Amino acid sequence: MPLLLRILCLCLSGMLLRPAFASDSESPKINSYKIDITAPGDVSDLLKSYLDIYKWRSQKNLAVDELQAAVERTPQDVTSLLSTEGYFKPEVNARIAQEGDSYHVFVTVNPGPQVHVRKVDLRLTGAVNEDPVYRDALLARLKRKPPLAEGAVFTQSSWDLYKRTTLNVLLSRRYAGARITESEALVSPDDAVVDLTLVLDSGPYYHYGDVNIKGMQRYPEKIVRDQIHLAPGAEYRRFELLNLQTSLQEMPQIGTAVVDAQLDNQPPYNAPIEIAVQEAPLQKLGLSAGYSTNTRYRGQLDYRYNNVADMGWVSTTKAVYEGLEQSFNTELAFPKQPDGYYHKIYFTGEHSIVQNLDTTTYKGGVSRTVNDRNIDRTLTLEYLSERRDAGDGNIDRPHSLSLNYQWIRRDLDNQRDPHKGTIWQVEGGGASGALLSTQTFIRLYSKGALYWPVGEEGIFIGRLEGGENFSRNPAEVPTDWLFRAGGSGSVRGYDYQSLGVKADDGTINPGRVLATSSIEYQHPVYKAWRGAVFADYGDAADTWQTWQGHTGVGVGARWISPVGSIGADVAYGVTDARWRFHFAMGLAF
Structure with a gap:
């Protein structure tokens, strides 16, 4: 049995x-x-x-x-x-x-002795044998790291995994109709060995057929068809269908998408592709409220329209009011092109009063982004004009036409609640004083976070951040391209952006160099709640010679909510000898 x-x-x-x-x-x-x-x-x-x-x-x-x-x-x-x-x-x-x-x-x-695998007889039948080179490469791949090899302990779960894994390898490319035709585990209890036999019929070699799209009524079909790179006649590859389905579901115009191959049973064995989509609403209005110890109370209004000019262009407008910062942003994003790139144009107005520095900024630009699995790459051309008032009668009016490149890699086991993995961001850009800019500068910046499991339940989080602006006069460089530190997500134990270049009147101006770091350990306390201990160290300054590290240590609580991590910390700033409370939502990065 x-x-x-x-x-x-x-x-x-x-x-x-x-x-x-x-x-x-x-x-x-x-x-x-x-x-x-x-x-x-x-x-x-x-x-x-x-x-x-x-x-x-x-x-x-x-x-x-x-x-x-x-x-x-x-x-x-x-x-x-x-x-x-x-x-x-x-x-x-x-x-x-x-x-x-x-x-x-x-x-x-x-229990007696455990049975070990004495022999594994794996055989392939069907059209796969018509291409010996591909068949032999397939067999070599299957035998490289099998879930159940000769000499291994036999269990029902490992045998099931072996059959499932072997079949999936065959199904993943060319042979979409592959099936198991014989499966036998012949056990000899007296000898404590088992002989395994697995025979798979590859079925015919399938090629892509025509693509049929269903469900597009509100938006132009072109925005979906531009995402399809399945040439009729090309060999069937399951991962391409999965990637296409993921790409479609990420589009703001698509609620859900199912990409499936319909297999013909007669020569020439085509696999027509059927895409069934459920469209998202034409408009979306969002209201939200919150609180952060960095910028105080927060209210936000979002409006999105998904079909500007009946071209599938997406218009987004966002207004944010916070105690220390206010902003208005509008952008027009275009559907992803066949080469995988997104483009958008945007305009933003911002006002903030942070550490006695009153700043008003207007900026607009165009960006070009491509997503490659877990890596995002963005190139941005932006014009920025700023008014910076320290309250001492001197008002700086820097402006810049900058070109900036950003590279972000996310490799996490879970985006909402990571236990293992890394996030890394690298930026580089600059402006020329001879081209619509008050100062020539080059800016380099990078930050990264490491998540690592400790024991069965604990999590270690490490964070590094560093940057430098190469310029002669920082007063002629917009604040966006300079650095300040302090607060949640930076150096806890210090007020928001309170680490920088301190003026005689107490104003904290942005500096040209930045370096911060953090280590944190989290441990489950009750259900979705965790306790945390941490130490932060860092500073922002005008030069590396004037950079002075500031230490913050403390404890905190984390609630892993359905929308992400929400944290509250009590931190002691060693330099100021003061305790401060920090509240934040999202990853430490």
Whole structure:
């Protein structure tokens, strides 16, 4: 009997027998009983999860006859369970004893030797054999790191994984109709070995057919068709369909998208592609409110229109009011081109009063972005005009026409709640004083974060940030291209952007150099709540010679909400000898 069928029969037997015994009114009833099991740790854990004698312990008014029947079935049940883990000759003893008014069940298990794989016979039939070079490369790939190799311990889960993995490799390219035609695990319990046989029929070699798009009514079909790079007649590749589906679902005009291949059963064995989409609403209005210790209370209004000029262009307008900063932004984004690039034009107005520095900024520009798996690359040409008032009677009016390149790589196990992985951002750009700019400068900037699991539940987070603006006179460089530090997401224990170039009147001006770092450890406390301890160090200054690191240490709490991490910290700024409270939402980066 196949191993999975044994487990199914085991589960069904428990379900069917229990009601029959429960209806026996003559059998004494009990509300609890003890169980002692003697077995190796991994075996004991498996049995505790599946045996009826464990599942029924909390059942009230359980008939003694029912418990007795479960105990009598236990050796058979244990044998069936252990066979899934490669134990085919276990010795099992189970008995029940009455101790006064209660009962005690004793189970002793000697699992015996685990079965090992002696031979794996993998064969391919069908059209794949018409191309020996591709077939041999495929077999070499399958044998390179198999889930179940000769000499390995045999388990039902590893055998299932081997079959599934092998079939998926064949299905992923060319042979979309591949199937398993023979699967056998021949066990020799006396020798503790198993011989495996797996035969797969590749089926015919499939090529892409025509592409049919369904569901486009509100938006032009062209915005979807421009994302399709499946040339009719090219070989079928499943990952290309998955990538296309992901790309479509990221479009603001698309709510959901399903990309599927319809396989022809007759030569020339084409695979027509069917794309079914559900369109997103034409307009979207968003209102939000929040609070941050960096910029105080926050209110935001967003409006998006997804089909400007009936071309699928997306217009977005956003107004943000915060206690220390206010901004208005409008942009026009164009659909992704066949070469994978996005383009947009934008205009932004901003006003802020931070550390006694009153700044008003207007900027507009164009950007070009491409996403390649987990890497984003953006090139931006921007004109910026700024009014900077320190309140001392001197008003700076820097402006710049800058070209900036940004590269971001995200490699995280989970975007909302990462436990392992990295984020890294690198920027480089500049402006020329001879071209609509008050000062020639070159700006380099980078920051990164590392997430690393500690033990079974803890998380270590490390962060580095650094930058430098190469210019002669920072007063003629807009604030966006200079640096300040301090606050949540920077150096905690200090006020928001309070680390920089300090003027005589106490104003904190932006500097030309920046370096900050942070280490943090988080540990679960209760459900979605974590505790945190951290230490931050860094500063922003006019030059590296005047850069002085400032240390902040503290503790905090993290709530992993459905929309991301929300954190509250109490930090001590060593330089100022003051405690400060910080509140933030999102990743530490």
